[in-house]
Amino acid sequence: MSTDRSAGVRLGRGLIWIAVVFGAVVAIVPFLWMLGGSFRPEADLFANPARIWPETWTLHGYQEIWRELPFLRLVANTFIFAGVTTILCLLFDSMAAYALSRLRFRGQNLAFWLVIATLMVPVQITLVPVFMTLFDLGWLDTYQGLIIPRATSAFGIFMLRQFFQSIPRELDEAARIDGAGHLRIYARIILPLAKPALATLAVLHFMNLWNDLLWPLVMTSSMEMRTLPAGLTLFGGQHVTDHAVLLAGATISLLPLAVAFFLAQKYFVRGVATTGLK
Amino acid sequence: MSVKIAAPPAAGIRRPPGRRRRRFQPAVAFLLPSGLILGVFIIFPIFQSLWMSLHAWRIGAQSQPWVGLDNYRRLLADPQFANALRVTLVFTLVSVVVLLVLGFLVAYWLQRTTRFSKILRSAYFFPTVVALSVIGIVWRFMLDPDIGLVAGIWKTFGLEPVAWLRSPELALPTVIAVGIWKSLGFTMILLLAGLQGVPEHLYEAAKLDGAGPWQQVRHVTLPSIRPALLFAAVILTIQSLQAFDLIYAMTAGGPLFSTETLVTFMYRQSFQNFDFGYGSAIAWALFIVIMIISALQLRLFRYNDVD
Numbered sequence: 276m277s278t279d280r281s282a283g284v285r286l287g288r289g290l291i292w293i294a295v296v297f298g299a300v301v302a303i304v305p306f307l308w309m310l311g312g313s314f315r316p317e318a319d320l321f322a323n324p325a326r327i328w329p330e331t332w333t334l335h336g337y338q339e340i341w342r343e344l345p346f347l348r349l350v351a352n353t354f355i356f357a358g359v360t361t362i363l364c365l366l367f368d369s370m371a372a373y374a375l376s377r378l379r380f381r382g383q384n385l386a387f388w389l390v391i392a393t394l395m396v397p398v399q400i401t402l403v404p405v406f407m408t409l410f411d412l413g414w415l416d417t418y419q420g421l422i423i424p425r426a427t428s429a430f431g432i433f434m435l436r437q438f439f440q441s442i443p444r445e446l447d448e449a450a451r452i453d454g455a456g457h458l459r460i461y462a463r464i465i466l467p468l469a470k471p472a473l474a475t476l477a478v479l480h481f482m483n484l485w486n487d488l489l490w491p492l493v494m495t496s497s498m499e500m501r502t503l504p505a506g507l508t509l510f511g512g513q514h515v516t517d518h519a520v521l522l523a524g525a526t527i528s529l530l531p532l533a534v535a536f537f538l539a540q541k542y543f544v545r546g547v548a549t550t551g552l553k
Numbered sequence: 554m555s556v557k558i559a560a561p562p563a564a565g566i567r568r569p570p571g572r573r574r575r576r577f578q579p580a581v582a583f584l585l586p587s588g589l590i591l592g593v594f595i596i597f598p599i600f601q602s603l604w605m606s607l608h609a610w611r612i613g614a615q616s617q618p619w620v621g622l623d624n625y626r627r628l629l630a631d632p633q634f635a636n637a638l639r640v641t642l643v644f645t646l647v648s649v650v651v652l653l654v655l656g657f658l659v660a661y662w663l664q665r666t667t668r669f670s671k672i673l674r675s676a677y678f679f680p681t682v683v684a685l686s687v688i689g690i691v692w693r694f695m696l697d698p699d700i701g702l703v704a705g706i707w708k709t710f711g712l713e714p715v716a717w718l719r720s721p722e723l724a725l726p727t728v729i730a731v732g733i734w735k736s737l738g739f740t741m742i743l744l745l746a747g748l749q750g751v752p753e754h755l756y757e758a759a760k761l762d763g764a765g766p767w768q769q770v771r772h773v774t775l776p777s778i779r780p781a782l783l784f785a786a787v788i789l790t791i792q793s794l795q796a797f798d799l800i801y802a803m804t805a806g807g808p809l810f811s812t813e814t815l816v817t818f819m820y821r822q823s824f825q826n827f828d829f830g831y832g833s834a835i836a837w838a839l840f841i842v843i844m845i846i847s848a849l850q851l852r853l854f855r856y857n858d859v860d
Contacts, residue, residue, distance in 0.1 A: 303679060304702075305692065308695060308702045320700040325706050325708065325709050367586040370586065374579075374584045390591070393595045397840055400599060400836045400840055404601035407829070423594075424593075489797055507687065507690060508686045508690065521690055522690075522694065528687055536679065
C-alpha cells in the first residue's frame with residue numbers, strides 16, 4: 276500500500292468520525308439548551324440566542340409553573356397513569372400469555388390470532404368508539420377511564436407468549452408432579468424465569484404511556500386530569516408564554532425517564548429494538 | 554417478589570363433570586382480564602368504528618341516520634383530505650428514506666463496541682426516550698426567530714432569521730427534519746442489531762477476494778442486513794403515517810394546513826368538530842393507506858430477492 280493512499284484513507288476516516296461525533300452532539304444539544312433556557316431570564320435569551328448556557332440565572336420558570344398550571348397534579352397524574360397501567364399490563368399480559376402458551380383450551384388458536392390481528396389495527400380507529408364507551412360509562416376525565424382501556428396490550432401478550440414458549444416445559448411438569456396448580460406454576464416458576472422479558476416490557480410500557488399525547492388528550496378534558504404531555508402541549512398552544520415556564524415544565528417532565536435511561540439503558544434499547552414502540 | 558400466593562383451590566374435592574370442562578376453567582380465569590379489555594376496548598370498537606363510518610354521526614344531532622358510503626365519498630371529494638394525505642405521504646417518504654440512509658451510516662460506523670462508540674450510541678439514542686410532544690415544545694422555542702438557538706447560530710453567520718414554523722412553505726420540511734432528528738437513534742438501534750449479526754467470516758472471504766471497503770458494504774453488509782432494513786422500513790413507515798404528537802405540539806397542523814397529517818385531520822374532525830362518522834371514515838382511510846403501503850414494501854423487497 277502506498278503511503279499516499281493510507282493517508283487519504285486516514286483523512287476520510289477522520290472526517291467521518293467528525294461527522295458522526297457532530298451528529299451525536301446535535302442529538303444532545305437541544306436538551307442542554309432546554310435545561311439552560313429553563314433558568315434564563317427573557318433578556319438573557321434575547322441578548323444572545325446563540326448561547327446554550329445562561330449568563331444570568333433565574334428560578335422564575337420553576338416558580339411560575341406551579342402557579343400557572345396545577346403542575347403537581349399533572350406530575351402525579353402522569354405517574355399514576357403510566358405506573359398503574361404498566362403494573363396492570365404486566366399482570367394481565369402475563370396471565371393471558373400463560374394461558375396461550377401453557378394451557379390447552381378450545382379456541383386457543385382463535386384467541387392467539389385475535390391478539391395478532393389487534394396488533395395491526397392503528398389506535399386511531401378505536402379512538403372515537405372508545406371515547407363514546409367511556410362517555411356512556413361516565414369514565415371520561417377519570418383515572419379509570421385513562422387506565423383500564425390501556426391495561427392490557429396485544430404486543431405485551433404476544434411478546435410474553437413467545438418468551439414463555441422458550442421456557443422448558445420440564446420445569447412445570449416437575450412442579451405439577453409435586454402437586455402445583457396453574458396459579459402456582461405461573462407465579463412461582465414462569466414469572467421469575469421471565470423477569471428479563473418483564474423488565475424490558477415494563478420499561479417499554481412505562482415510557483410509551485408516560486410520553487403518550489393523543490390518548491390523554493382525547494380521554495380527559497379538565498386540566499386537573501391531564502398528564503404532562505397533554506397539559507404542557509395545551510398550555511403551550513393557548514398562551515404566548517414565557518419560554519422559561521414551558522422549558523421548566525419540559526425539563527421536569529423528561530427528568531424521570533432521563534434518570535431511568537442513565538440507570539438502565541440496556542432495557543430501553545432492548546425494549547425499543549423489539550419494538551412495541553408506538 | 555415476596556407476594557404470598559394463595560394455594561390453588563383444592564382440586565379433587567369436587568370436580569365438575571366432564572374432562573373438557575375441568576380443563577376449560579383455568580384458561581377462562583387467566584384470559585379474563587385481558588380478554589375483557591381487548592374485547593370491550595379494541596375488538597368491539599373496531600366494528601363500532603366501521604359502523605359509525607357508515608352513519609352521519611354527529612354529537613348533538615337528533616339522529617344518526619345510515620348514509621352508506623357517503624362519508625367515504627365525501628372524503629374522496631374533500632380537498633382537505635387530499636391535502637392531509639399528500640402531507641402524510643411526503644412526511645413519510647422523506648422521513649423513511651433519510652432515516653434509513655443516515656441510520657445505516659451511523660450504525661455502520663458505530664457497530665464495533667468500544668467505550669467511545671457506546672457513548673456516541675447513547676447520545677444518538679437519547680431523543681428516542683423523550684416524548685414527541687416535549688420535543689415539539691423544545692424545538693418550537695429552538696426555532697423561534699428571536700430567542701431560539703437555531704436563529705442565534707443563523708445570525709452568527711450573518712443570515713436573516715427565518716420564522717420556519719410560521720411559513721407555509723418551510724413548516725413541513727422543518728417538522729420533517731425534527732422528526733428525523735428524533736428517530737435517528739431508534740433507526741440506528743434497529744439496524745445495529747442486524748449489523749452485529751453479520752458473520753465475520755463473510756468479510757474475511759470478501760477481503761481475500763480483494764474487495765475494498767465499499768465493495769464489502771455493497772456485497773456483504775447490505776445483502777446480509779436486508780431483513781433488518783425491511784423491518785426498520787416497515788416500522789418507520791407505519792409510525793410516520795400515524796404522525797400526530799410532534800406535529801400537534803409544533804404547529805397543530807398549521808400554518809394554513811401545511812403540516813396537517815391524516816391523524817391531525819382525523820383529530821380535528823372527530824374531537825373538535827365532533828363529526829364522529831366522518832372522523833371514523835378518516836381513520837379507516839388511514840388504515841387502508843397503511844395496509845397498502847406495508848404490502849407494497851414487503852412486495853418490493855421480495856422482488857429484489859429474485860435478482
